[in-house]
Amino acid sequence: MYSANLHPGQEYSDLKSCVSILILDYRQWQADRFHCTFHVSEDRSHERFSDAIEIHTVELPKLPPLAKRTEGEASEWPLVEWGQFLAARSEEDQRCSPRRIP
DSSP, rough: GGGGGOOTTOOOOGOOOEEEEEEESSSOSSOOSSSEEEEEOOOOOOBBBBBEEEEEEGGGGGGOOGOOOOOOGGGGGHHHHHHHHHHSEEEEHHHOOOOOOO
C-alpha cells in the first residue's frame, strides 16, 4: 500500500514517490510511442493530484528495432534494450539481445 510508508504523526508530504511500471505484450494506446508516462489528475481542470504518483507503460510490440537507433532517442535506449530482452520469445532472441543492459 502506498500509505504504508506513512507512520502516525507524519505529514502526507513525507510519503515517498510511487512509480508503477507496466510491461505490456500488446498495444494499449493509440500513440506510436512505446513508452508512455501517466499521472493522476482531475478530469476537468487537469490539475495534477500529486507529483509522487506515476504510471509508466512499455508496449513491447511498439519497440523500435535496435538497428534503428537515433541520437534523439538516446535516453530511451536502455529501456529499449530491456524491452527487447523481455520480449525475447526464444533463446536465439535472447542471444541477440545486448550483452550489457544497465
